[in-house]
């Protein structure tokens with residue numbers, strides 16, 4: 001157990017994608033099923049999948065690792081990387097086949113951040129791979145809010161990678177948050193963990209953030225209820241992402257209110 005992090009006025013936002021910014025109508029699941037079938041020559045897809053795994057953890061689990069929460073050896077990492085690459089190809093084809101959506105208040109909040117709070121870092125911190133996350137955000141029209149380059153560079157903006165920290169191998173989810181915090185500290189010298197804020201929808205998001213001292217705004221917009229999320233001690237739990245005005249107060253707040 002870790003002590004629950006304190007929250008100071010936020011200088012760096014770390015956004016989860018699935019169930020927090022958007023839902024894909026299970027396009028991701030369709031992509032995993034297709035990738036798994038191609039990769040294994042048609043083996044039956046497991047009916048139950050652990051919730052809240054990173055993409056590389058999902059692949060490791062599909063390949064038979066029963067508890068892919070730690071860092072395995074290089075041989076397993078290579079097999080996982082192959083399956084993940086196939087998933088990324090299938091995902092691009094699956095996204096248009098399913099009806100997903102951007103979740104409530106997300107776009108107005110991202111617009112507020114861009115227009116009224118340009119000094120605040122607003123990055124993706126996600127168990128998606130860079131290619132998978134990019135495909136999802138482009139499909140749902142949110143990639144413009146997370147470009148890693150200067151806003152002035154509009155000619156090639158679509159080609160810029162998204163800003164943030166992604167799954168790149170089988171590893172504990174907290175490593176992804178730790179990398180984000182280190183990158184953010186390089187941009188904002190002196191940034192403390194309590195000045196970052198993870199926004200996520202699963203207990204794994206909360207635990208991964210708490211492991212390195214980052215407070216969490218948990219949103220019950222996907223499969224987990226407020227009560228389930230509250231049991232993990234996030235700084236705040238909301239039914240949906242607060243609207244732009246309430247979100248502004250939330251990030252500026254340094255006290256539980």
Ligand SMILES: [Mg+2]
Pocket residue numbers: 016017018019020200201202
């Ligand atoms: Mg999520």
